[in-house]
Amino acid sequence: MEFQSKNAQVAxxxxxxxxxxxxxxxxxxxxxxxxxxxxxGAISAVLKHGDISGKPGExxxxxxxxxxxAKRIVLTGxxxxxxxxxxxxxKAIAAAFAAVKGTVAKxxxxxxxxxxxxxxxxTWLTRQIVELGEAATYTFDQYKSKxxxxxxxxxxxxxxxxxxxxxxxxxxxxxxxxxxxxxMSYTKDLGNLPxxxxxxxxxxxxxxxxAKAVEKLTVKIIDEKEMKExxxxxxxxxxxxxxxxxxxxxxxxxxxxxxDKPHAIVGKGITFDTGGISLKPGPxxxxxxxxxxxxxxVLGTMKAITDMKLPLNVIGVITSAENMPSGTASxxxxxxxxxxxxxxxxxxxxxEGRLVLCDALTYIERYEPASVVDIAxxxxxxIVSLGAHATGMFSNNDTVVEQLKQAADYTQDRVWHMPxxxxxxxxxxxxxxxxxxxxxxxxxxxxxACFLSRFTKKYPWAHLDIAGTSFLGQPKGxxxxxxxxxxxxxxxxxxx
Ligand code: BES
Ligand code: MN
Ligand code: ZN
Numbered sequence: 001m002e003f004q005s006k007n008a009q010v011a012x013x014x015x016x017x018x019x020x021x022x023x024x025x026x027x028x029x030x031x032x033x034x035x036x037x038x039x040x041g042a043i044s045a046v047l048k049h050g051d052i053s054g055k056p057g058e059x060x061x062x063x064x065x066x067x068x069x070a071k072r073i074v075l076t077g078x079x080x081x082x083x084x085x086x087x088x089x090x091k092a093i094a095a096a097f098a099a100v101k102g103t104v105a106k107x108x109x110x111x112x113x114x115x116x117x118x119x120x121x122x123t124w125l126t127r128q129i130v131e132l133g134e135a136a137t138y139t140f141d142q143y144k145s146k147x148x149x150x151x152x153x154x155x156x157x158x159x160x161x162x163x164x165x166x167x168x169x170x171x172x173x174x175x176x177x178x179x180x181x182x183x184m185s186y187t188k189d190l191g192n193l194p195x196x197x198x199x200x201x202x203x204x205x206x207x208x209x210x211a212k213a214v215e216k217l218t219v220k221i222i223d224e225k226e227m228k229e230x231x232x233x234x235x236x237x238x239x240x241x242x243x244x245x246x247x248x249x250x251x252x253x254x255x256x257x258x259x260d261k262p263h264a265i266v267g268k269g270i271t272f273d274t275g276g277i278s279l280k281p282g283p284x285x286x287x288x289x290x291x292x293x294x295x296x297x298v299l300g301t302m303k304a305i306t307d308m309k310l311p312l313n314v315i316g317v318i319t320s321a322e323n324m325p326s327g328t329a330s331x332x333x334x335x336x337x338x339x340x341x342x343x344x345x346x347x348x349x350x351x352e353g354r355l356v357l358c359d360a361l362t363y364i365e366r367y368e369p370a371s372v373v374d375i376a377x378x379x380x381x382x383i384v385s386l387g388a389h390a391t392g393m394f395s396n397n398d399t400v401v402e403q404l405k406q407a408a409d410y411t412q413d414r415v416w417h418m419p420x421x422x423x424x425x426x427x428x429x430x431x432x433x434x435x436x437x438x439x440x441x442x443x444x445x446x447x448x449a450c451f452l453s454r455f456t457k458k459y460p461w462a463h464l465d466i467a468g469t470s471f472l473g474q475p476k477g478x479x480x481x482x483x484x485x486x487x488x489x490x491x492x493x494x495x496x
Contacts (some may be wrong), residue, residue: 001155013158014069016108021114026045029111060074101136108133110159139152179308182303184300186303187483190292218252220249241276241330243331244321248363264314265363272323293472336434340455372456381443389469391465407485415481424446
């Protein structure tokens, strides 16, 4: 999707689809009022009929109105004027874009001045609109024959900016929004790819491609031989059963000062999770191709921050393997030694995410990171706790918690802070090793985070369990989350 901002009057906009705001109690937005005046009350007449009440999610398409050059008007409900919440605004914009997409309109125009959201400025509105516009027209049909691919006409959105003064501010917000939206689409693409294509080696090639296109970004791939030398027994144990070799992918972006400590983001990249010898049930197992969505969000975020030329040093890490059952797969009861020296009794080979993560989390100690955020589709239990709306956040540092909460609120890529109190740690006790890799049926997301906390003592750290938020079962597909959250978190570090 192409986006532009323009200092123009909405009533005279030449566009295929003019999106106008209707608020509850028959109140028109300022843009809608202008068009209503130009069209001799055509919109108020429709309102009178009651075909649209102004609730978020409602839309009504009108064909060309007298005195207004737009080919169509998309009346869109935004809730009570002055009281529209973030969520209502997102719902309304998504509905408006869906309505446009349902027509043959090639472009849409919005009037920023008439959109009012409680406690949000034009920059916020712009970034949300850009992100939602890109999402509305996202498709993944590269594996369909031409005849089966959906033709989408909608390809451009123009934002009308009323005053010249804010033009620059809006243009900057469009640029940031575009970078994040492109990062999300890239993350979705990687997530949606089939697992016979998107292997650990494929992810490594993607990282190399990104590094080639970006100055100040370099990539290092650690292969299984080097993993052995580094003592990464946990990571290696997961790929024992697979014909695909594991890859630890390290991307270094040096956008900041040489002396600045880097921030690290570490993604789980299980390109297919069968469960291993602790085999998962058959139904829905295809969804376990999404078990690399953490890794995909790291690539998407690296793309976004390098597009934006963020003045910050960032290490993007992907710890990638395929979890398969076979004669060489690890078994329940196996004991492995992690890079940290701590030993782990593998009681369930399906708890493999923490095994690939722990060695990566030890490896990055060498960068003395300012903060580390890991991102993982780690537990089914987090879906039970939080559903598809909030990512589970666990941390050993209050500052990181606050910063992530703020970034989540701003982007509406939301998180919920979960505990990792010491009381839970004993669930990981093992009679034979330093710890077991599972903590029993209670609080599965928390004991998974407790496991990781044993490898992250040397730096401020947060763990994001994205099993519920990074992909959906219905309609099937990756969501591009938490790229907005991670990008905003990193942006916020440059303001400190
Ligand atoms: N990749 C799964 C978690 C998952 C489940 C992600 C559903 C997305 C949707 C993870 O590797 C896993 O299998 N976790 C186990 C842990 C258990 C064995 C302690 C789980 O959640 O059942
Ligand atoms: Mn698993
Ligand atoms: Zn998994």
